[in-house]
Amino acid sequence: MPPVNALLRSFFDALIPRICAGCNTKLELTEKVVCDSCLSGAEYAGDDYILQQYNINFSGSAVDSFTTLFIFRAESIVQKISHSFKYSGMFRNAVYAGELLGDKLLSKEITNETDFILPVPLHPLKKHERGYNQTDYICRGISRVTGLELHTNVVRRIKNTRTQAKLNRNERMENVRDAFxxxxxxxxxxxTILLVDDVKTTGSTLAEAAKVLKDAGCKKIIAATFAIAAGDTI
Ligand SMILES: [Zn+2]
Incomplete structure (x- = not known):
């Protein structure tokens, strides 16, 4: 007999079919958020690439290690998932993103030494505009998979930074200075804190949040994101 949540899912699927965030086809019972075909097209970030990105963006910063799951490119399935939870109000998709990331963190044994999960906070005004912080939901997904505690109220964003999309690396660093x-x-x-953000571009936000945490006595910062932007794709 299928478990109760599978029964419930089939019941709700009959009422309101769930649609793949990538190709808009109806999802099978076993699929979540995106169909297996779309998921198989997502581009995973390899260990060498992640290490190279760490050296470029975090070397000398308060971030002690970094990992990510996918590479984010324009028009990719990863962009579609990210945009669905960031701009289309589908915050539950962020939980799914967090579960995928949590699986990787477990498999790499990154969670063994971690005390708790901390999402990079949004400024209260931005959170109010969007209605939620998508990264909180990513962290819920990670917590669900790893069993790690999640704390959302430890760091506050006190500077409502402008959108970073069109800023270069130095401008981004200046933009987030003293933001937390x-x-x-x-x-x-x-x-030892797992500091989580949704998509990493230059890493300036993570590095600044890590800096204030270290200043407050945190021992180690492990940064993790759902995806890493390839070039200027956000
Ligand atoms: Zn699909």
Missing amino acids: IVKKPFMVKGK
């Missing part, structure tokens, strides 16, 4: 404060330093002191 640690609200609960006692929570981070001596801890």
